[in-house]
Amino acid sequence: MTKLEKYKGIIPAFYACYDENGNISGERVQELAKFYLDKGVKGLYVGGSSGECIYQNVTERKEVLENVMAAVGGKMTIIAHVAAPSTRDSVELAKHAESLGVDALAAIPPIYFGLPEFAIRDYWTAMMNASSLDFIIYNIPQTTGYALSVNMLKEMMSFDQVIGVKNSSMPVQDIYLFKRNAGKEIVVFNGPDEQFVAGRIMGADAGIGGTYGVMPELFLAANQAIEDSEIEKAQEIQIMIDDIIFKMLEAKGNLYDVMKAVLVKRGITIGSVRAPLPRITSEDMSIVEEVYGMIELAIKKYSL
Numbered sequence: 467m468t469k470l471e472k473y474k475g476i477i478p479a480f481y482a483c484y485d486e487n488g489n490i491s492g493e494r495v496q497e498l499a500k501f502y503l504d505k506g507v508k509g510l511y512v513g514g515s516s517g518e519c520i521y522q523n524v525t526e527r528k529e530v531l532e533n534v535m536a537a538v539g540g541k542m543t544i545i546a547h548v549a550a551p552s553t554r555d556s557v558e559l560a561k562h563a564e565s566l567g568v569d570a571l572a573a574i575p576p577i578y579f580g581l582p583e584f585a586i587r588d589y590w591t592a593m594m595n596a597s598s599l600d601f602i603i604y605n606i607p608q609t610t611g612y613a614l615s616v617n618m619l620k621e622m623m624s625f626d627q628v629i630g631v632k633n634s635s636m637p638v639q640d641i642y643l644f645k646r647n648a649g650k651e652i653v654v655f656n657g658p659d660e661q662f663v664a665g666r667i668m669g670a671d672a673g674i675g676g677t678y679g680v681m682p683e684l685f686l687a688a689n690q691a692i693e694d695s696e697i698e699k700a701q702e703i704q705i706m707i708d709d710i711i712f713k714m715l716e717a718k719g720n721l722y723d724v725m726k727a728v729l730v731k732r733g734i735t736i737g738s739v740r741a742p743l744p745r746i747t748s749e750d751m752s753i754v755e756e757v758y759g760m761i762e763l764a765i766k767k768y769s770l
């Protein structure tokens with residue numbers, strides 16, 4: 467088994483778990499982490515977009531990771547997204563993550579100001595230098611405004627710690643582009659859940675996604691179908707997944723709040739989203755019901 471094997475598979479992007487007052491709930495974090503452990507996913511991606519990291523302070527982000535590690539540390543692969551607006555906070559989070567024994571760090575590029583590539587490199591290397599952990603570049607141009615270039619990829623790949631890219635850019639060809647130009651074996655994680663199967667076919671080794679958490683069974687089944695070269699089955703499951711995602715996106719409230727409401731129906735309560743993310747409305751509840759039904763039906767169809 468190569469050292470990259472532990473990253474290959476289905477890795478839900480962990481949701482922010484709050485109590486009824488909107489504070490981090492360690493108890494709920496642990497409950498959600500154990501739910502995913504029971505489902506058999508490969509690992510968890512903690513503190514990313516789905517973790518609402520942008521709206522949490524450093525202390526809160528540490529508390530989330532501490533509770534994930536307390537619940538499932540050592541039992542599954544844990545990737546800690548540690549990027550924060552300042553390099554200083556990101557470095558602090560990187561050191562903290564290493565002290566807890568996570569497997570890898572991940573980071574988006576710096577946000578808000580459009581910075582030159584040398585500054586982005588310095589931001590990432592500061593986090594790497596603060597630990598000895600594997601490091602994953604998080605490419606998500608649609609939210610950060612920076613699209614990973616091949617030159618930057620090559621420069622970053624010269625660091626031994628850099629083992630992969632979580633790629634959330636929309637062109638599926640980027641997956642191959644990054645693998646082709648990395649100059650070494652890397653793991654590419656598919657980001658857009660709507661094209662997970664396409665991403666795997668184009669060479670993604672794994673997937674990290676925000677909607678996995680509400681229907682992990684379906685992504686596990688799609689991944690298994692790919693592994694078994696059952697492409698038609700994989701496509702069929704992907705289409706069901708997309709119908710579910712498109713339905714959730716019809717809601718007025720934020721996608722994460724829709725998924726949190728669906729999780730309640732699946733027996734897991736993790737609170738709502740933090741403002742400015744809009745909460746679901748009473749009219750959105752029919753979408754929640756419908757989505758829950760669609761997930762149940764798909765699970766039944768494939769006896770998952």
Ligand SMILES: CC(=O)N[C@@H]([C@@H](O)[C@H](O)[C@H](O)CO)[C@@H](O)CC(=O)C(=O)O
Pocket residue numbers: 479480514515516517606608609634657658659660674675676677711
């Ligand atoms: C732009 C965006 O948020 N992309 C999501 C997707 O999982 C996305 O929610 C999904 O494809 C639905 O559109 C992930 O790539 C983000 C993610 O995994 C994370 O950091 O939480």
